[in-house]
Amino acid sequence: MDLMVLGQNAEEEEQAGGGCSAGSCGSTDDQVDLLPEHIREKVHNHPCYSEKAHHYFARMHVAVAPACNIQCHYCNRKYDCANESRPGVVSELLTPEQAVKKTMAVAANIPQMTVLGIAGPGDPLANPERTFHTFHTFRELSEKAPDIKLCVSTNGLALPAAVDELAKHNIDHVTITINCVDPEVGAKIYPWIFWNNRRIRGKKAAKILIDQQQKGLEMLVERGILVKVNSVLIPGVNDEHLQEVSRIVKSKGAFLHNVMPLISEAEHGTFYGIMGQRGPTPEELTTLQDACSGDMNMMRHCRQCRADAVGLLGEDRGDEFTMDKIEMMDIDYAEAMVKRAKVHEAIAKTLAADEAAANSDIQVAVDSRPVLMAVATSGSGVINQHFGHAREFLVYEASPAGVRFISHRKADQYCIGDDTCGEKESALTTTIRSLQGCEVVLCSKIGFEPWDELEKAGIQPNGEHAMEAIEEAVAAVYQEMAEAGKLDSTAVAAAA
Amino acid sequence: MSLSIIESCVNCWACLPVCPSNAIYEASPHFLIDAAKCTECEGDHATPQCASICPIEGAILDHLGEALNPPGSLTGIPPEKMDEAMAEIQAR
Numbered sequence: 001m002d003l004m005v006l007g008q009n010a011e012e013e014e015q016a017g018g019g020c021s022a023g024s025c026g027s028t029d030d031q032v033d034l035l036p037e038h039i040r041e042k043v044h045n046h047p048c049y050s051e052k053a054h055h056y057f058a059r060m061h062v063a064v065a066p067a068c069n070i071q072c073h074y075c076n077r078k079y080d081c082a083n084e085s086r087p088g089v090v091s092e093l094l095t096p097e098q099a100v101k102k103t104m105a106v107a108a109n110i111p112q113m114t115v116l117g118i119a120g121p122g123d124p125l126a127n128p129e130r131t132f133h134t135f136h137t138f139r140e141l142s143e144k145a146p147d148i149k150l151c152v153s154t155n156g157l158a159l160p161a162a163v164d165e166l167a168k169h170n171i172d173h174v175t176i177t178i179n180c181v182d183p184e185v186g187a188k189i190y191p192w193i194f195w196n197n198r199r200i201r202g203k204k205a206a207k208i209l210i211d212q213q214q215k216g217l218e219m220l221v222e223r224g225i226l227v228k229v230n231s232v233l234i235p236g237v238n239d240e241h242l243q244e245v246s247r248i249v250k251s252k253g254a255f256l257h258n259v260m261p262l263i264s265e266a267e268h269g270t271f272y273g274i275m276g277q278r279g280p281t282p283e284e285l286t287t288l289q290d291a292c293s294g295d296m297n298m299m300r301h302c303r304q305c306r307a308d309a310v311g312l313l314g315e316d317r318g319d320e321f322t323m324d325k326i327e328m329m330d331i332d333y334a335e336a337m338v339k340r341a342k343v344h345e346a347i348a349k350t351l352a353a354d355e356a357a358a359n360s361d362i363q364v365a366v367d368s369r370p371v372l373m374a375v376a377t378s379g380s381g382v383i384n385q386h387f388g389h390a391r392e393f394l395v396y397e398a399s400p401a402g403v404r405f406i407s408h409r410k411a412d413q414y415c416i417g418d419d420t421c422g423e424k425e426s427a428l429t430t431t432i433r434s435l436q437g438c439e440v441v442l443c444s445k446i447g448f449e450p451w452d453e454l455e456k457a458g459i460q461p462n463g464e465h466a467m468e469a470i471e472e473a474v475a476a477v478y479q480e481m482a483e484a485g486k487l488d489s490t491a492v493a494a495a496a
Numbered sequence: 497m498s499l500s501i502i503e504s505c506v507n508c509w510a511c512l513p514v515c516p517s518n519a520i521y522e523a524s525p526h527f528l529i530d531a532a533k534c535t536e537c538e539g540d541h542a543t544p545q546c547a548s549i550c551p552i553e554g555a556i557l558d559h560l561g562e563a564l565n566p567p568g569s570l571t572g573i574p575p576e577k578m579d580e581a582m583a584e585i586q587a588r
Contacts, residue, residue: 066509069549071570077551078506122509129513191572194514194549197541201572236588271571276586 039255042172042226044351045114045344046149047313049173049228049256051301051405052354054313055381055470056347059115060106062099063090063308064133068122069157070193070209072179073271074232074262077122090121090308096136098323103137104145105326106310108336110317111343113310116141119153119175120307125162138169147337147344149173153230157193157209159216167223174220175258176213177230180238181245183207188237191271214252221253228256228299233280233288234272235262246292257292258299261285282395283437286406300407303392312379314392314408354381354469362402362475368487370399372406373474374435374459376443383465383473387446390431395438396470398478403471409434432457440477442470497559498531499544504555511546511556520546 043049047057068077094102103116118124124134138150151173152166159176166174180186186206193205200208220227229249231242238245246257262279264272280288289298303313311317374393376385395406411431428450435441441459444466454461465473481487498519501511505526512520512527517540519533529546536558537544547556547564553571554563568574573581 067513068508068510068551071551077508077510126510127513191570194510197514197545197548198543199548234588236585272585275582277588278586 039226045347046173047115048117048151048302049226049299051299052351052381054301055377055379056112056351057115058110058113058310058312059117060103060113060310061117061119061305061307062094062102062137063092063121064094064096064099064137065118065120065124065126066093066122067126068120068155069126069195070123070155070205071191072155073189073191073277074234074264076269076273078269090306092308092323094323096133096140098326099137100140100144102321102323102326103141103148104331104333104336105329106321107145107148107340108331108333109320109329110311111336111340112312112347113148114344115149115151115173117151117153117175123155123158124152125154125158127158131158131162131165135165135169138171142170145333145337147340151175153177154216155209156213156216157195158212160212160219163216163219163223163225166220167225171225173226173228175228175230176217176254177232178210178213178217178245178249179231179234180206180241181210181214181248182241183210185238185241186210189232189234214248217249217252217254227254228258229254230258230260230302232262233259233285235278235280235284237277239280239284239288242288243291243295246296246298250296255297256299257296258302259285259289259292260302260304263304282407282409289407300405301394303408314379350381362398362400362478364400364479364482364487366400368400368482370397371440371478371481371487372397372438373440373442373477374409374438375470375474376441377470382467382469383442384444384467387441387443387450387461390443393435393438393441394470396474398474403474403478411435428453432459435459440481442473442477497536497538498534499529499536499546499559499564500531500557501527501529501546502555502557504552506552506555508551510549510551514545514549516540516545 043053045053045057047054047059107113118134118137125131134152141148141150150169150171152171153175154177156176156178179189183203183206186209187203190206190209192199192201193209195205195208217227231238231245233239233242242259249257262272262277264270264277264279266273289300292298301313305313306316306318308318309316310321373396375383375396376387376390376393377383378385390411392411393409395409397404397406411434432453438459440462441454442462442465445463446461451461462477465476503526507526512522516537517533517535519530520527521530544564550556550565551570553565553567553569556564558564
């Protein structure tokens, strides 16, 4: 097949369009609202594909696929670590039988878990043996637990050969990591691939990988399988290139694009980490996501989870489901399915009610400036977390057009409930730094000390909206700010 | 004639399924090659498969004890150009 790269195909360019052709430009809605009905139906309860769903529904990954067939400069292939939370890291490798058992145990204990993904820690389709493990797991689960959605995540190199098998197992969500469509860029991200029994390096390797990814994407779309594309934003490498990637994958039928920030701490031991390649700032990430969103539905709530994560996106309950604990559990799945169906139905009702309530108008002057607000939540779409207990904050933007979700910001949990933590000061400082750019933080409660520190940093703490729906509370605070004259263009200088 | 895996192996599993002789096995603290089974892929492939997929420079040796993936061969950066490459990357 011919790979379409930058500006080679005028017709494609035209089809993909520019500006706001996809209808998502400037929208404040959840990206899922903009999808065709048949796709919405498939993703409404998928926490990774629907921003609204991720407040309620949980996911899990099973680590059955350790081997990989390529090297990415952001990946350290020593994956075994209990204390790190990032893609490619797991604590316990599972056989397909163990994976099936674990999935059913989690499904019975966390009924809001709707999705099982196989995402590594290597590549699930890396070689025939691993692919067999991956499909063995899927086949068993589609029989024993038909109420769980099955997903797979791949680098794409071996994808074309696996597409028919994927379709056979009723897997209707596939994620391909596509960081580039230009081999020049690819050679800076992928030092080599293993292809047809040889190691291939440099641009030649990147070209093969890119061709395979694009071919796999097209084949999946032809078969009606939903494709999400993940891209890692690497400043100075593919930052300017990712808009082109977004445009091309959309034109080929990918339904969602997830641009994630590079993780490159030196202690993770990745090539980029060791060499001092920096990750993007939150502003750089948002700017790029906004630039892509004219053409593509963008996912902004990804938490870049481990290859064995369990729970809501912001949490990891993997410790509750180690194999030794699972061996002790007695699961009656038929019974669990009844309970799960009830829980899912209740969530669907809540989501529908949220949607009906979400259309509350904001009455502010049209030239009011937008404001970023950070929210502490432990799920269910409400402000229900103590500031000091938050491991992350969700950032929303309020503007005259409405309220939209922007991103999440990781925070060090500085208060663990006792007074022994000597690192308290510095952790609070780190948290406040992570909230840079936000003017308000909404939480259920907050202590005096962090209140003071936040105010000093120019961030207004607010505990008045505890247990309220996030978007309504953000709209209400924005409205109050307008009434207090804080949104005039002259107020920008004061806030900055 | 046999290849060997040394302690810098990170147990990533990549080599095990690509060995045509089933010579590689999981062991602690790292994977090992059964010298009686290893053929260095002669007759099966142009290059030894384990060494062609291994992500760690220096982790697989030939029968003379030479690293099949010497320093710089997998990152694409020769050791003498490391400082230059680092400066370029840090300027991004």
